Amino acid sequence: MGEENFWKTSSILKDFSRWAGCQLQRVSVFLHSKPL
Structure with a gap:
């Protein structure tokens, strides 16, 4: 149960990052494209 949750969370974090x-x-x- 906990491991499954961990994988779900890590995939969400991967997508977010x-x-x-x-x-x-x-x-x-x-x-960078904006002239200062």
């Missing part, structure tokens, strides 16, 4: 990485990349690209 991938999504967060994409967002960070987009933000940094946006900041």
Whole structure:
């Protein structure tokens, strides 16, 4: 039971970190393309 929960949580975390990485990349690209 607990192990199954662990795998579910870790897959959710993996998806979230991938999504967060994409967002960070987009933000940094946006900041770099903006003339200061």
